[in-house]
Amino acid sequence: AQSVTQLGSHVSVSEGALVLLRCNYSSSVPPYLFWYVQYPNQGLQLLLKYTSAATLVKGINGFEAEFKKSETSFHLTKPSAHMSDAAEYFCAVTAPGYGGSQGNLIFGKGTKLSVKP
Amino acid sequence: ETGVTQSPTHLIKTRGQQVTLRCSSQSGHNTVSWYQQALGQGPQFIFQYYREEENGRGNFPPRFSGLQFPNYSSELNVNALELDDSALYLCASSVETSRYNEQFFGPGTRLTVL
Numbered sequence: 343a344q345s346v347t348q349l350g351s352h353v354s355v356s357e358g359a360l361v362l363l364r365c366n367y368s369s370s371v372p373p374y375l376f377w378y379v380q381y382p383n384q385g386l387q388l389l390l391k392y393t394s395a396a397t398l399v400k401g402i403n404g405f406e407a408e409f410k411k412s413e414t415s416f417h418l419t420k421p422s423a424h425m426s427d428a429a430e431y432f433c434a435v436t437a438p439g440y441g442g443s444q445g446n447l448i449f450g451k452g453t454k455l456s457v458k459p
Numbered sequence: 460e461t462g463v464t465q466s467p468t469h470l471i472k473t474r475g476q477q478v479t480l481r482c483s484s485q486s487g488h489n490t491v492s493w494y495q496q497a498l499g500q501g502p503q504f505i506f507q508y509y510r511e512e513e514n515g516r517g518n519f520p521p522r523f524s525g526l527q528f529p530n531y532s533s534e535l536n537v538n539a540l541e542l543d544d545s546a547l548y549l550c551a552s553s554v555e556t557s558r559y560n561e562q563f564f565g566p567g568t569r570l571t572v573l
Binding site for chain 2: 346378384385386387388391432434446447448449450451452
């Protein structure tokens with residue numbers, strides 16, 4: 343079974359500061375890991391994904407995440423926060439598959455990012 | 460390329476009523492998954508449809524049911540609505556042959572049960 347824990351329901355940073363959003367996962371099989379962003383009153387947009395290739399994954403809008411198997415972590419970072427990054431961020435895990443319940447996403451509870459001017 | 464669309468955007472129902480939510484998949488996608496996102500929570504998997512058959516289900520009661528049509532659009536039906544069914548319902552489509560099962564989400568339907 344898979345699960346995801348996101349540490350910190352709210353994170354506040356100043357514009358230009360480093361963004362670090364934490365995600366730890368549990369999986370009995372090699373996982374696929376995703377970060378999604380959700381802007382107010384919108385659906386989810388994929389930021390980046392780890393699918394067992396390079397452990398450092400680069401995504402859209404300057405975000406990146408590093409898969410660390412020894413720490414069971416997949417933290418999301420961005421060197422310099424922008425006001426437009428204010429949103430809710432979800433980490434999700436799934437197992438390799440071709441559909442069915444194995445292929446479905448298990449989400450963390452989310453971290454709301456605020457960016458101060 | 461048209462993305463995933465959902466209708467209606469918002470819906471208000473009363474307890475005990477029935478509701479149908481609709482989803483149109485992204486072009487070329489034959490798999491649809493439905494998620495429930497309660498306020499302040501992450502999305503929770505309800506079920507998935509692949510080629511018109513239910514292909515996996517989360518921990519939701521049978522009063523949550525669905526359909527997928529030959530054009531791969533989908534419906535989510537909820538009977539005997541309860542107050543706790545108030546949530547954002549998200550539909551996501553994917554390509555079955557995608558090794559990574561990358562899912563593309565629609566904007567959601569906000570359901571309020573009074």
